[in-house]
Amino acid sequence: MTTAPVCVLGLGLIGGSVLQAAVRAGRTAWGYNRSADAIAGSIQAGYDTGTDLTAALTRAAESDALIVIGVPMFALDEILDAIAEHAPNNPVTDVVSVKAEVAAAVHRHGLGARYVGGHPMAGTNQSGWSAADPDLFTDAVWVVGVDDGADPDAWRAVASLALDCGSVVVPVESGEHDRAVARISHLPHVLAETLALVGAASPLALGLAAGSFRDGTRVASSSPELVRAMCEGNADALVQALDETLALLNRAREELVDERSTKTLVTAGHNARTLYEQHERFDITGVEPGDDGWLEKYRAAGRRGGVVRQIRSASPG
Amino acid sequence: MTTAPVCVLGLGLIGGSVLQAAVRAGRTAWGYNRSADAIAGSIQAGYDTGTDLTAALTRAAESDALIVIGVPMFALDEILDAIAEHAPNNPVTDVVSVKAEVAAAVHRHGLGARYVGGHPMAGTNQSGWSAADPDLFTDAVWVVGVDDGADPDAWRAVASLALDCGSVVVPVESGEHDRAVARISHLPHVLAETLALVGAASPLALGLAAGSFRDGTRVASSSPELVRAMCEGNADALVQALDETLALLNRAREELVDERSTKTLVTAGHNARTLYEQHERFDITGVEPGDDGWLEKYRAAGRRGGVVRQIRSASPG
Numbered sequence: 001m002t003t004a005p006v007c008v009l010g011l012g013l014i015g016g017s018v019l020q021a022a023v024r025a026g027r028t029a030w031g032y033n034r035s036a037d038a039i040a041g042s043i044q045a046g047y048d049t050g051t052d053l054t055a056a057l058t059r060a061a062e063s064d065a066l067i068v069i070g071v072p073m074f075a076l077d078e079i080l081d082a083i084a085e086h087a088p089n090n091p092v093t094d095v096v097s098v099k100a101e102v103a104a105a106v107h108r109h110g111l112g113a114r115y116v117g118g119h120p121m122a123g124t125n126q127s128g129w130s131a132a133d134p135d136l137f138t139d140a141v142w143v144v145g146v147d148d149g150a151d152p153d154a155w156r157a158v159a160s161l162a163l164d165c166g167s168v169v170v171p172v173e174s175g176e177h178d179r180a181v182a183r184i185s186h187l188p189h190v191l192a193e194t195l196a197l198v199g200a201a202s203p204l205a206l207g208l209a210a211g212s213f214r215d216g217t218r219v220a221s222s223s224p225e226l227v228r229a230m231c232e233g234n235a236d237a238l239v240q241a242l243d244e245t246l247a248l249l250n251r252a253r254e255e256l257v258d259e260r261s262t263k264t265l266v267t268a269g270h271n272a273r274t275l276y277e278q279h280e281r282f283d284i285t286g287v288e289p290g291d292d293g294w295l296e297k298y299r300a301a302g303r304r305g306g307v308v309r310q311i312r313s314a315s316p317g
Numbered sequence: 318m319t320t321a322p323v324c325v326l327g328l329g330l331i332g333g334s335v336l337q338a339a340v341r342a343g344r345t346a347w348g349y350n351r352s353a354d355a356i357a358g359s360i361q362a363g364y365d366t367g368t369d370l371t372a373a374l375t376r377a378a379e380s381d382a383l384i385v386i387g388v389p390m391f392a393l394d395e396i397l398d399a400i401a402e403h404a405p406n407n408p409v410t411d412v413v414s415v416k417a418e419v420a421a422a423v424h425r426h427g428l429g430a431r432y433v434g435g436h437p438m439a440g441t442n443q444s445g446w447s448a449a450d451p452d453l454f455t456d457a458v459w460v461v462g463v464d465d466g467a468d469p470d471a472w473r474a475v476a477s478l479a480l481d482c483g484s485v486v487v488p489v490e491s492g493e494h495d496r497a498v499a500r501i502s503h504l505p506h507v508l509a510e511t512l513a514l515v516g517a518a519s520p521l522a523l524g525l526a527a528g529s530f531r532d533g534t535r536v537a538s539s540s541p542e543l544v545r546a547m548c549e550g551n552a553d554a555l556v557q558a559l560d561e562t563l564a565l566l567n568r569a570r571e572e573l574v575d576e577r578s579t580k581t582l583v584t585a586g587h588n589a590r591t592l593y594e595q596h597e598r599f600d601i602t603g604v605e606p607g608d609d610g611w612l613e614k615y616r617a618a619g620r621r622g623g624v625v626r627q628i629r630s631a632s633p634g
Contacts, residue, residue: 121525122528123527123528123529124528140527141524141525143525170524170525172525176521177525179519179522180519180521180522180525181522181525183515183519184522184529184530185526185530187515187516188512188529188533189583191511191512192533192586193582193586193589193590194508194562194566194569194582194586195504195505195508196586196587196589196593197561197565197585197586198504198558198561198562199589199593200588200590200593201500202497202500203621204493204497204619204620205496205497205500206592207598207619208458208487208489208497208498209501209502209596210440210457210501210502211440211536212501212502212505212509212535212536213502213505215505215532216508216509216532216536218529218532219528219529219533220586220589220590224583224584224587227583227587228579228583231573231579232573232577232578235573235574238573239570239573239574241515242573243570244514244515245511245515245566246563246567246570248514248515249507249511249562249563250563252511253556253560256548256549256552256556257556260549261545261549262507262548262549263545266506266510266544266545267541268510268514269509269511269514269537270537270538271517272510272513272514272517272537273509273510273513273517273537273538274538275523276513276517276530276534277538279523279524281524303520303521304520305524
């Protein structure tokens with residue numbers, strides 16, 4: 001098991017939680033954040049954090065630390081510039097919600113060789129260091145990329161961090177990841193914003209709103225900047241999910257108008273939710289990073305519900 | 318304060334919770350349910366319940382009990398037939414999710430004179446007596462109808478029960494109620510069913526789903542029969558809410574395709590959710606049931622966030 005040091009860049013909800021979870025797991029870990037105000041509490045709490053990006057990266061280069069990019073999409077290029085300058089040979093991962101666009105940017109900056117993308121499927125509608133929580137990833141799913149050319153040692157380093165944070169690892173290729181999260185993360189945000197608007201069009205309705213509206217609009221209270229960054233960074237896949245949504249809603253409207261019925265939608269929707277509730281995971285065994293065909297095997301298993309719960313140390317030499 | 322006995326017909330989640338809350342508030346209360354199996358636990362727990370509808374209604378007639386209709390829409394006519402036969406002069410309310418259709422049925426059965434509709438805005442995705450909970454209505458909003466011709470004494474009886482169950486009362490006219498709940502209760506169900514379907518179209522997506530999908534689809538696990546009954550009983554208002562939804566989603570799709578932006582939807586949706594979070598209630602004072610213009614005054618106040626928190630006893634005759 002690798003126990004590489006960890007350098008976290010961007011200490012918002014996700015990055016901050018990674019730093020806290022890594023420290024709790026016994027890792028040497030430090031963090032960088034652009035704004036000192038936003039992380040004043042982190043220093044007070046004893047975390048090794050600061051606003052000097054060059055210093056954080058120089059230290060990472062010296063110790064071959066795993067670099068974790070935790071900044072939002074719109075700040076990505078600047079961070080990649082700095083990594084390319086100060087720590088161009090380190091293993092790099094990220095915890096950004098879309099993967100293909102991040103991977104493309106990483107490759108543009110010449111950092112592809114030891115990059116393995118990541119996405120912990122966890123969050124709240126809060127943001128910032130003050131909402132960070134070392135338990136955020138406990139029992140969560142953490143996607144670790146299995147794109148062509150992924151370096152087995154970098155993969156071990158990223159998966160090992162995810163496991164140390166309490167998650168299970170699902171190996172997924174970037175494009176497949178983005179199409180999947182459009183359905184279960186970005187579309188829910190679009191529908192929540194829409195529902196909030198239709199509700200708020202009637203003050204009486206807002207006054208009567210109870211559990212179904214509260215839960216259905218919960219993520220509309222997330223930071224608009226972060227919601228936009230993840231939806232717009234995955235525009236093509238989101239349009240596809242939106243088109244399926246519009247087709248279903250148009251058909252439901254037609255059935256409601258023509259037959260005063262919601263049978264088709266409600267029956268199928270209930271079955272779909274039941275499928276979700278009954279979704280089962282299995283442990284991926286018998287294949288290790290670097291084995292012949294490991295990327296294809298991991299992808300196929302990840303698609304079917306497979307998760308990695310432990311990583312063997314890299315075999316010597 | 319009236320402390321009329323209470324006769325609850327239909328002991329599912331809502332009816333069962335009304336019975337339990339009424340008993341806890343010190344009311345004499347009994348209940349009827351068609352199926353003995355479904356309420357075996359109620360008798361064991363010491364509640365006065367049974368499967369003899371005629372007996373329950375005869376007792377209600379003898380004591381001028383407030384009759385609470387807690388059966389789903391599709392069982393309504395049969396229950397109204399029995400009330401018309403055995404307790405035609407009792408005050409009657411209901412806890413069904415749509416109001417105009419229930420009111421029309423009540424009037425068709427000649428029971429309009431002492432009918433005042435109700436709708437406690439509370440529920441879970443569970444159903445049945447086993448999910449009933451006397452705390453279900455604590456701090457909830459309970460809509461009490463203020464349709465033209467409402468009888469002030471029946472209104473007091475219904476509002477008083479809602480208050481005894483721990484709720485605040487919002488006076489709303491039936492048609493306005495139905496248009497409002499289409500937005501904040503029925504539309505959320507339609508969107509939850511749709512989201513569940515778009516997610517379940519990809520097994521990988523289901524495996525990655527986390528909080529936003531779980532919350533956004535929660536009510537899709539509700540009983541399909543009950544979801545259909547409430548949505549189809551409010552078809553016109555739901556179509557209107559659906560059309561607003563489709564217009565917003567189509568515009569969002571256009572902006573996403575043309576400008577790779579979600580700014581309009583996300584900004585407005587976040588503001589709408591903030592409006593909901595900041596929604597404030599005020600106490601309706603200075604008007605009592607039966608006062609000149611009380612129905613209009615209650616309606617106007619209810620629309621603006623007004624709630625009734627106490628009811629004076631009826632002035633002597």
